[in-house]
Amino acid sequence: MILHATATGDGPDLLLLHGLFGAGKNLGAIARGLAAKFRVNSLDLRNHGSSGHAADMRYAAMAADVLETMDSLGIGNAVVAGHSMGGKAAMMMALTAPARVDALVAMDIAPIAYGHDYDAYLAAMRALPLRPGLTRHEADTALADAAPDAAMRAFLLNNLILAPAPHWRLGLDEIAGAMEDLIDWRDPEPLTPYDGPALFLCGGHSPYVPARAHGAIRARFPNAAIETLDGVGHWLHAEKPAEVIAALKGFLQ
Structure with a gap:
């Protein structure tokens, strides 16, 4: 599926992937903050925003959507940054198509299964x-x-x-039907760790990346830096956008 995308800025390509119930525009502050150094492509993932709907919401399918969209935009490789659900899609991209991912940023999410209250x-x-x-x-x-x-x-x-x-x-019906896949994590087979640069940026008040998840991160992303932003929860990009932008700029330099 080719996803709806908007671009801002100029430079090497960077993809932004939003979380559940969101859309590309929800990461607008981050896009604007990075636009001086990157061409920031904000995507609406399937069943969200202006993109199409489909029943399959496994992360392999969402990663394939992003790769197909990159092809349609003439993007060979890019930095890929995602929040929550989008972070899991970004991780799956890095694990299945590492040559297309220059660097990975996962915001307040880990490659583990979660409970949910949705x-x-x-x-x-x-x-x-x-x-x-x-x-x-x-x-x-x-x-x-x-x-x-x-x-x-x-x-x-x-x-x-x-x-x-x-x-x-x-796509409310599709999301409801796929919730178990959305909260789960399934490694691609065979699993080959992504050895490129990776940043896992976590909210200090968020339970989404507990200490027990650090092993799962490092097993799949051995060069990952795990950083915590104090005073924020799961929606770190909305609560402290300037600090998130600074962290991303520091990592991407």
Whole structure:
């Protein structure tokens, strides 16, 4: 699948891959911060943003989408940076097509399986009556029980398009059906570690990259640097974009 992509800046190519329920534009601050040194290509992964929908959401399929999109854009190789779900897709790219990945950045994610609490979000979003005249306030109220945090509701509702007719730009049915694949991690067979440069940037207040995950990282990415940003959670790029940009610039230099 060729993915929707937007580009900014000039220089060597860098790909940005967003997380679950997101879109390429969610990493806009990072794209702008790196645009002076790179041509930053922000991609919408399958079932997200303006890209197509498909039932298969295994990371091998998502990595193949990114490679196909690179081919369509005339990009031979690039730095690949991803947050959460996008970080797992970036890792799979590095492991399966290492010659195409100049360097890897994984933001607050590791090559391990996770638990999740997204069922309530998905159920509430799928149950929302998409009737003519629906307002964002009504949608926000409908999601309040499933997502009591206002910031999370706003993030989810970024995917609700009200005009000309209300619809979700997410493939909600496809995501719900693929959730077990999304929270899982399956190594490619045979597994050949990626020996290029890699940065795993973690949120100090996030549980997503526990100490027990460091062994899994180093077994697959032996040259990885694992760094922690203090005072941020899983959404480190939104909470402290300047610090994330500085960390990426330092690594990529």
